[in-house]
Amino acid sequence: MHGVFVAALCFLLALPACGTAETGRRDPIVDLGDYKAMRMVLLESIRDHTNATATQTGIPKIDDNVMEVLARIPRHEFVPEPLRKFAYLDVPLPLGHKQKISQPFLIALMTHVARVRKTDVVFETGTGAGYQAAILAELAGSVYSVEVVRPLAQSAAERLKKMGFDKVQVKAGDGYYGWAEKGPFDVIIVKEAVHHIPPPLLNQLKPGGRMVVPVGPLGQGQILKLVTKSANGTISQKDILPVRFAPLQGGERI
Numbered sequence: 001m002h003g004v005f006v007a008a009l010c011f012l013l014a015l016p017a018c019g020t021a022e023t024g025r026r027d028p029i030v031d032l033g034d035y036k037a038m039r040m041v042l043l044e045s046i047r048d049h050t051n052a053t054a055t056q057t058g059i060p061k062i063d064d065n066v067m068e069v070l071a072r073i074p075r076h077e078f079v080p081e082p083l084r085k086f087a088y089l090d091v092p093l094p095l096g097h098k099q100k101i102s103q104p105f106l107i108a109l110m111t112h113v114a115r116v117r118k119t120d121v122v123f124e125t126g127t128g129a130g131y132q133a134a135i136l137a138e139l140a141g142s143v144y145s146v147e148v149v150r151p152l153a154q155s156a157a158e159r160l161k162k163m164g165f166d167k168v169q170v171k172a173g174d175g176y177y178g179w180a181e182k183g184p185f186d187v188i189i190v191k192e193a194v195h196h197i198p199p200p201l202l203n204q205l206k207p208g209g210r211m212v213v214p215v216g217p218l219g220q221g222q223i224l225k226l227v228t229k230s231a232n233g234t235i236s237q238k239d240i241l242p243v244r245f246a247p248l249q250g251g252e253r254i
Helices: 007-013 035-057 064-072 081-086 104-115 131-139 152-161 199-204
Strands: 092-096 100-101 121-125 141-149 168-172 183-189 205-215 222-229 235-244
Touching: 007 100, 035 064, 035 104, 035 235, 064 104, 064 131, 081 092, 081 183, 104 131, 104 183, 104 222, 104 235, 121 131, 131 141, 131 152, 131 168, 131 183, 152 168, 183 199, 199 205
Parallel strands: 121 141, 121 183, 141 168, 183 205
Antiparallel strands: 092 100, 205 222, 222 235
């Protein structure tokens, strides 16, 4: 499990993990007074994590376009104001409602693995504060995001609109079922743990599409997987990295 980076963050990391890579490395303690400078520190941390996990993932470098977007997106605008001084540490942070914004390295890795293109239609579960939706909007043609916690869905939609991310649409709902009327999707990113790949999401994935999803025992570690659908509908899976996500929340499922 990822180490505790700063003593002041102990109470944050004691909460159930959400969007954390199990790399075992520690980040430096840094002064977070300058958001712009700290964004550069965060990028270095992501590069370090990428190097540390390269033998497992087979990924020695995050795509330059993804890193450029991460350099521009102000993560501090997506976390509660009292936690903004921690915004550029490479750790998950609580958003309220028992939800968290994921570790930036893991967001970068998932976005890289998804190979998002400018014309892609993207679906993501777990909008949270809207941070990854904003990143995806800078890379894709359109982004559809579902959040099960209605107050978070509403605040994320308002935040993204205010910040000018017009390519993103957000709704409150159960991400397990996708957003069929907006599909099919070139890319699907699931940001919560599932013990099986949701069939509705597989059905909404285009031929040639990519899904990035953490699969494994709920409440324990999972394996981040790349799921692809061939032109004839055949599904294949590739293991990327051991991770730890909170379970995908929702209603009754068949």
